[in-house]
Amino acid sequence: MSSTPRDPAAVASAWQELGDGTAPPPKTPSSKKWTRFILPTYTTVFVLYLVVPIAVMIVFAFNTPAGRYNIKWEHASLDAWRNLFSFPDLSTSLKLTLEVAFLATIFSTILGTFIGLALGRYRFRGAGAMNFVIFLAIASPEIVLGSSMLTMFVNARIPQGFVTILLAHTMFCVSFVAITVRARVSGMDKALEEAAGDLGADPRTTFFKVTLPNIMPGVIAGALLAFALSIDDYVITNFVAGSKSTFPLWVFGATRQGIPVQVNVMGTLLFTFGILIVVAQLLASRMRARGDDKRLAQDKARLAAAQAS
């Protein structure tokens, strides 16, 4: 989910393609032996394997099962799409999931951006401990995080429900946002901020006009990651949800009797939205990169002209 890498080779090939429509020749000489087909074929099989359950989910979203549950293929129809909200519990849980995901994304992006900035930019007492805590939060199994949050909430006498779900989601998303932003901050030229200061900008202006736009791709990537993690979380939510039910929780609970087609439809919709958002982000960052290339080329041309005269 990161932005297009700006390595010179990629920029050069993109520029060449843009300039004269020719792609650079493939760099790796391939041997003539049949063995060169092994890895591509294997990769294709691997990707197909990854995609199988998704394909099944989408195909069966168009099923019209004989009974209440989606067990056997009968015939194709859009019934479930038309009656998407015929299971009130399911609809409520989806709504809760989306609400939590939106709020948790906002909170964790704000918090995580500042943590990432601090860790990427400054050396301070406790930075090592902070890094270690973030590492812990990512490296410990979800079940440990979930159970420890439950004990924490119980000890603090916070009743389980919307608030605890939101707190828990924000907590586990923060560390992912922080490392995404940290990576972006460490790659940023410190001189830019100093230059802004030298030009008389106060720290606030520097932050909003220089720092924030520069780390924005990292912040957006972190926010998308947080949203995806929050929407999908089962294990931690299961511990802290109390009597509330989110979408993954509902689906898990329904596995005992069988899953209604509506779940496939909702899964398909979430899948499609996710893909659309990421594709849009990729296209946007590619366009930005192309704009940079163009500007670079113009600068070069101007420089060359200046030197020639």
Place this chain on the structure above:
Amino acid sequence: MFYTSLQSGFIGDFHFNWHFANYPNAIKLHGDIYVRSLVYAGIVTVLALVLAYPVAYWIAFYGGRRKSVFLFLLLLPFFVSFIIRTVQWQFLLKDDGLILGPLKRIGLLPDNYHVLGTSIAVIAGITYNFLPFTALPLYVALERIDKGLVEAGKDLYASRFTTFRKVVWPLALPGVFAAFLLTFVPAVGDYVNASILGGPGNTMIGNVIQTTFLTNFDYPIAAAMSFILMAALLVGATVYAKVLGTEDVTAGAASG
């Protein structure tokens, strides 16, 4: 902040009295399940590494201009809920489902053959769910290798295999370690696969912790169990991170 949250109230939530006996009790009661979880996770991790390495290698070295497309394809499962993916496997692997049904009809498998409720189903399910976590750090490490080094190996008359063994493999080893960690740790704690795809004989430590917490409400024992799991994994993970540096590992996680 997280660390205090991890520590608070683990021992004796009801009466805080340094009741360390919870720990030996937890191990005595569920020692075999800890071992089973570790064994399952070990098999899963090795399997995932073996399956994902060639793919990461091919994309990193021969992906060319379509690299990002392949990476995107590797990430596709993340766009579908973890639970839904697992449920779809349950559906696929059913006794008369899309995979076993036809095989039984043409007589390749005996009629009473089943996969669901066995350790095969659980291990396959966890492997499937964590494959992208294995593939991405491997890819990141392989991608970073200077292709000139491989060329140099060839120029010095090393065979392809020798080049791989002497140049690529050692250079990508940090990626293998990161992938190992990122697959093994969540795999040990996973209980969704075990409860959807497995049977009573395949319970993992996650299932026990979950039941003890949420069904039996025996917080002290459950907390002790979860603390043992965390301590064991974190000691391993910390040693790992001290040796290899946390940035690499977390960077691998971020690219997921």
